[in-house]
Amino acid sequence: MSIRVGIVGISGFGGGEAMRLVAAHPAFELVYAAGEGSAGSRLADRFPGLPAKLAHLVIEKWDPEALPPLDLLFASLPTGASAEALARVPASVKIVDIGGDHRYAEGWTYGLGDVWPERIIGQTRIANPGCFPAATLTALAPLLAEGLIEPGNIIIDAKTGVSGAGRGGATSGFGYAETNENLIPYGLLKHTHMPEMAATIEQLSGGSAAGLVFTPHLVPMTRGLLATIYCRGRATTEQCMQAARRFYADRPFVRVTDKPPQTKWATGSNLAFVSYAADPARNLVMAIGAVDNLGKGAAGQAVQNANLICGLPETMGLEGAPVWP
Ligand SMILES: NC(=O)C1=CN([C@@H]2O[C@H](COP(=O)(O)OP(=O)(O)OC[C@H]3O[C@@H](n4cnc5c(N)ncnc54)[C@H](OP(=O)(O)O)[C@@H]3O)[C@@H](O)[C@H]2O)C=CC1
Numbered sequence: 001m002s003i004r005v006g007i008v009g010i011s012g013f014g015g016g017e018a019m020r021l022v023a024a025h026p027a028f029e030l031v032y033a034a035g036e037g038s039a040g041s042r043l044a045d046r047f048p049g050l051p052a053k054l055a056h057l058v059i060e061k062w063d064p065e066a067l068p069p070l071d072l073l074f075a076s077l078p079t080g081a082s083a084e085a086l087a088r089v090p091a092s093v094k095i096v097d098i099g100g101d102h103r104y105a106e107g108w109t110y111g112l113g114d115v116w117p118e119r120i121i122g123q124t125r126i127a128n129p130g131c132f133p134a135a136t137l138t139a140l141a142p143l144l145a146e147g148l149i150e151p152g153n154i155i156i157d158a159k160t161g162v163s164g165a166g167r168g169g170a171t172s173g174f175g176y177a178e179t180n181e182n183l184i185p186y187g188l189l190k191h192t193h194m195p196e197m198a199a200t201i202e203q204l205s206g207g208s209a210a211g212l213v214f215t216p217h218l219v220p221m222t223r224g225l226l227a228t229i230y231c232r233g234r235a236t237t238e239q240c241m242q243a244a245r246r247f248y249a250d251r252p253f254v255r256v257t258d259k260p261p262q263t264k265w266a267t268g269s270n271l272a273f274v275s276y277a278a279d280p281a282r283n284l285v286m287a288i289g290a291v292d293n294l295g296k297g298a299a300g301q302a303v304q305n306a307n308l309i310c311g312l313p314e315t316m317g318l319e320g321a322p323v324w325p
């Protein structure tokens with residue numbers, strides 16, 4: 001029997017990518033699509049390439065009290081817009097929240113699927129990590145778990161494609177003319193992803209992440225996110241690589257690479273690529289993580305988490321190779 005799935009925020013970039021993955025998922029059946037401004041439109045008018053089996057769906061006005069029978073709901077709403085409404089979704093409906101309202105919130109599990117799948121299995125309320133944390137924490141986890149770096153001295157320099165800002169981005173200074181051939185730092189010292197990154201670093205290391213520095217940049221590409229992370233530690237490159245190979249030995253979506261990863265390696269997939277370079281003489285360890293911000297950074301991770309909470313094989317519906325070039 002198929003699992004009845006709803007997506008709220010389906011007209012957005014994160015929700016649209018969730019729809020693409022759900023449409024191809026062998027165990028999921030999309031039965032409910034919802035939104036705000038797009039309510040009343042046919043899904044096929046929003047997504048002309050929609051598979052024929054979904055052509056009958058009309059985007060409904062989001063109302064947690066008027067859901068059809070559902071097993072699973074993906075919420076891809078602007079951060080700040082989901083907490084109150086999702087609290088009214090019946091407990092019988094499993095939820096994966098792609099937005100930021102429930103990360104490290106009471107009653108919700110932080111869905112860092114590649115690092116702690118055992119925490120996610122059996123839960124019904126999952127908060128997907130933000131896109132920058134998805135790349136950063138995946139790269140750092142093996143080093144923190146083996147004590148190869150100091151948790152209190154981590155500097156993250158990250159770049160994201162413009163789709164990271166969502167469709168709403170076009171009205172907030174992220175239009176073509178402003179982003180094309182431009183490189184934009186933002187969110188200095190106060191980006192909303194700092195708390196979830198600090199909390200996870202502390203959980204994985206048992207130490208304080210007090211010195212964390214994070215600078216995101218917008219780069220002129222559609223998808224892709226790369227985090228270059230500078231740490232203090234005396235490990236060699238080979239020790240870091242070996243730690244990551246051990247940590248991710250049986251994890252299907254993380255690739256530990258000798259070459260520094262590139263964003264295009266992950267495009268359209270749920271993969272995360274990690275690599276390391278270290279110089280013990282300089283007390284320096286560099287970690288690099290590359291993901292698709294809409295894949296591992298949003299909808300891919302969300303489907304992985306949904307598989308885990310639905311008791312399905314973790315890789316179901318996520319086995320397609322990345323788009324290249
Ligand atoms: N883009 C990315 O790479 C990532 C995004 N995220 C997070 O995912 C969430 C969605 O982001 P993204 O898809 O990029 O954003 P978009 O701006 O592309 O989409 C936002 C969606 O939310 C819907 N929406 C807005 N307000 C309401 C409301 N009051 N009721 C119902 N629906 C509403 C919109 O629907 P309508 O058009 O019908 O108004 C639209 O479908 C955000 O929290 C974002 O931070 C997380 C990781 C990565």
Ligand SMILES: CC(=O)N[C@@H](CCC(=O)OP(=O)(O)O)C(=O)O
Nearest residue numbers: 079098099100130131160164165
């Ligand atoms: C380019 C851009 O604006 N990117 C977003 C990241 C998207 C994301 O992960 O957002 P949530 O944490 O809200 O889910 C940002 O920096 O806020």
